Amino acid sequence: MKKDHNDFQILKTVEADSSVSQRKLSSQMELNVASVNFALKRLIQKGFIMKEGVNPRRVTYHITPEGLREKTHLAYKFFDRNIHYYKEVRSDIEARILKAVEGREVSLAIYGASEHSEITYMVISKMGWNFLGFFLEESRIPDEKILDYNVQGVGELKGDNKCLLLLTDKCPKDILDDLGKKNIETLSVVDYFND
Structure with missing residues (x-):
């Protein structure tokens, strides 16, 4: 689940900013640079991201069509998981309110x-x-x-x-x-x- 979340964050960020650095990703995601580097390499290997350039200061990353599909798939997966949480929160808060107002x-x-x-x-x-x-x-x-x-x-x-x-x-x-x-x-x- 943590891996999926990290993949989603990287795909989303790369889609918005192809010049994002590993250091910036690391800071945004509160992960060490080595973990971001590992995740990026894995996403590149799977064909979700394409890397351009050799100089670390000028590298750009581009999300591929497969990467866009994966990002969408991960977003739906999170939504499906979290809709159950929202329904639980909603019924609990509603019940607390109804109990507190006692029909008033x-x-x-x-x-x-x-x-x-x-x-x-x-x-x-x-x-x-x-x-x-x-x-x-x-x-x-x-x-x-x-x-x-x-x-x-x-x-x-x-x-x-x-x-x-x-x-x-x-x-x-x-x-x-x-x-x-x-x-x-x-x-x-x-x-x-x-x-």
């Missing part, structure tokens, strides 16, 4: 700005409930949007919203205490992603 009608919001926040948003968007947005403490708000939403300061949440804030990131105790004073309920899903 509430809006949902997400505390966090990470991949876990995005996965949680995909789950709750399927539920069709009112979504208030992504929230963080002021000092951690990123410059870019998340799924076309601006990340807002957690202080913007008001207690009269009847809101359940899903924690997809660790939240400081003082903020949790402040939310409790505003009668904003929280539900942590951090532990689910860290298992």
Whole structure:
């Protein structure tokens, strides 16, 4: 599985940038250069990548039509494997939300700005409930949007919203205490992603 992941990353990177160096691949993939070199040689031997040039500073790599087919095959393989994980995450988060609200009608919001926040948003968007947005403490708000939403300061949440804030990131105790004073309920899903 790790080999497939490495092969996919190399094929994807070479397709996007034929002049990518082994050192850059090594850095991007967090592998040592020797492992990248070995993987590249194997992909060249299989006919998935073609190497041009002899000078290590001017070598270019090109993905072959067979390499494109292999990259697509690996992508489908990962998708098939991960769709089961997503379905499990979705049903677990839905069940946690339904248990927390006990039949009451509430809006949902997400505390966090990470991949876990995005996965949680995909789950709750399927539920069709009112979504208030992504929230963080002021000092951690990123410059870019998340799924076309601006990340807002957690202080913007008001207690009269009847809101359940899903924690997809660790939240400081003082903020949790402040939310409790505003009668904003929280539900942590951090532990689910860290298992």
